[in-house]
Amino acid sequence: MKRTSLTLQQVKTEAGKFAIMLLGTFILAFAYYHINFQNHLSEGGFVGLALLGKYATGLSPAIGMLLLDIPVMILAWFIKGWKFMIQALLGVAAFSLFYDGFERYSTLVIPFHGNLWIPAVLSGVITGVGAGMVLRFGGATGGDDILAVLISRWKGWKLGTVFFVSDAFVLGLSLFFLPVKETLYTILAVWIASKVITYMVSFPARRTVTTSAVKLPVSAAAKVVSGASQRAPVARGVSH
DSSP states (O other), rough: HHHHHHHHHHHHHHHOOOOOHHHHHHHHHIIIIIIITTTTOOOOOOHHHHHHHHHHHHOHHHHHHHHHHOOOOOOOHHOOHHHHHHHHHHHHHHHHHHHHHHHHHOOOOOOOTTTTHHHHHHHHHHHHHHHHHHHHOOOOOSSSHHHHHHHHHHOOOOOHHHHHHHHHHHHHTTTTTSSSHHHHHHHHHHHHHHHHHHHHHOOOOOOEEEETEEEEEEHHHHHHHHHHHHHHHHHHHHHH
């Protein structure tokens, strides 16, 4: 019975992680379509390349992302194993489906009429939160995420820093398709997103202390220990 309980707990934990990763990809797809694309902002990484492909050829970013991601997925399989690849593949597929759904069916339009600092800030915060949710729980939303994770672990750099540096190449390409003004605001959005991602990924998880087979938060465990130490002298006085 105990073994079954542990297995069920693991299933619940993995299901919770998957739900959070799905929510993160939904947030990303929403922001990239309704904020970045509708306000002519690009983006870094493979998403940025896919958006540039949309501007240049009309190819859907959902298709462009898959074409860019497939080779990296194969590489991830060999380097990180099948579990990491499956998690990343689920994230990529979910993002592509969500973005394609917004592109086909969403009637929501969020124009800012040239006030590009507003969508730049919103994009940075929202995409940073979405990507941070996915990456924190072991997933990925694209091949660039996978490469960033591998480089971060290899070099010991902060994940947000890797994202920002890798985006520089794509943002340079944006100058061929977008005006300088849009590109500069895109850099602002990417910089904000990199800070948010670093915060979300590195934010310490809530620790627990196991006491008598019951897991308690650190603060609660401290109160239990403190209370026990305060009651101990009274108990000794009674015994004497």
